[in-house]
Amino acid sequence: MSRALWQVNRSPLRWAVKTGVSTWHYGAKRQRKRELNGLDVTAAQAAAAKQLDRDGYAIVSELIDPYLLHELAAAGEAKLSEIDAADKQQAGYWKKFLVHLLDSEMVDGKLAADNLFVRYALQPGVVNVVASALGEVPWLDYVMLSYSRHTGEALASSQLWHRDHDDVRVVKFYTYLTDVKEDADGPFTFLPRQSTERFGYPLLGSHFRDDEVFEKVPRQDVKVMKAPRLVSFIVDTGRCLHMGSRIAPGHGRLMYTATFIAFPRMFPGGKKRPFRATPGMSDLDKMILGLG
Ligand SMILES: O=C(O)CCC(=O)C(=O)O
Numbered sequence: 001m002s003r004a005l006w007q008v009n010r011s012p013l014r015w016a017v018k019t020g021v022s023t024w025h026y027g028a029k030r031q032r033k034r035e036l037n038g039l040d041v042t043a044a045q046a047a048a049a050k051q052l053d054r055d056g057y058a059i060v061s062e063l064i065d066p067y068l069l070h071e072l073a074a075a076g077e078a079k080l081s082e083i084d085a086a087d088k089q090q091a092g093y094w095k096k097f098l099v100h101l102l103d104s105e106m107v108d109g110k111l112a113a114d115n116l117f118v119r120y121a122l123q124p125g126v127v128n129v130v131a132s133a134l135g136e137v138p139w140l141d142y143v144m145l146s147y148s149r150h151t152g153e154a155l156a157s158s159q160l161w162h163r164d165h166d167d168v169r170v171v172k173f174y175t176y177l178t179d180v181k182e183d184a185d186g187p188f189t190f191l192p193r194q195s196t197e198r199f200g201y202p203l204l205g206s207h208f209r210d211d212e213v214f215e216k217v218p219r220q221d222v223k224v225m226k227a228p229r230l231v232s233f234i235v236d237t238g239r240c241l242h243m244g245s246r247i248a249p250g251h252g253r254l255m256y257t258a259t260f261i262a263f264p265r266m267f268p269g270g271k272k273r274p275f276r277a278t279p280g281m282s283d284l285d286k287m288i289l290g291l292g
């Protein structure tokens with residue numbers, strides 16, 4: 001059953017399914033488009049949104065609130081000491097090359113709306129860009145702080161080339177919290193939208209080896225996000241083939257991820273909201289966190 005749904009999500013049929021769900025949520029969807037006009041989008045944010053829409057990515061370090069970034073950097077530093085504990089908790093049911101570090105921040109599986117890792121995703125420098133690119137106020141699906149490391153295992157899942165199929169439109173905001181200056185640090189690696197289109201949608205498979213990709217797409221099109229810590233970028237991961245976390249021995253990568261999708265979720269009810277409302281939240285933030 002879940003396999004069948006997943007297949008629908010990856011086929012051209014997904015547009016039909018999405019349209020059906022959208023009709024159901026017609027009013028809410030229209031409101032999200034309308035609310036876009038209420039956003040105070042700066043020229044720099046609009047330019048980043050345009051690039052995100054056209055090429056599938058934008059470097060947004062300059063748009064990030066320096067105070068929030070500073071807080072995030074400190075929080076990330078502290079989380080590095082929780083890797084071993086988190087690893088023990090997650091052992092057995094999660095892919096081993098990624099350790100998730102926000103579980104300890106959650107109560108009943110939910111992060112408070114005023115939690116730093118949530119506020120960081122809600123800053124205008126991010127929301128305004130994603131909203132302008134999607135043409136509507138986005139839905140924050142989840143936030144994640146992950147530590148990637150070497151395992152010695154064969155490349156698997158997100159270490160192979162793929163597009164994200166969380167929903168029809170998926171846009172992810174990333175901030176590196178450790179230096180990712182060498183290939184050994186497992187940089188996020190992707191193909192811009194136009195290059196990805198040359199690859200098309202093979203009938204079989206969702207995750208591809210390098211040789212399968214470079215049969216169809218020139219190798220020189222690849223963008224490797226080698227950058228120092230605190231660099232931020234937004235990628236349309238639904239439209240751009242990408243992979244990463246190919247970490248060499250003795251290296252590790254700490255990265256923050258916020259996943260935005262276009263409302264409504266394609267399979268509503270499939271996943272419970274990972275956020276909890278806090279007093280004094282703005283209506284906009286409620287809409288983004290789906291806590292209306
Ligand atoms: O670990 C990476 O760099 C790839 C991450 C990825 O596939 C994703 O965020 O969707």
Ligand SMILES: [Fe+2]
Binds near residue numbers: 242
């Ligand atoms: Fe991905």
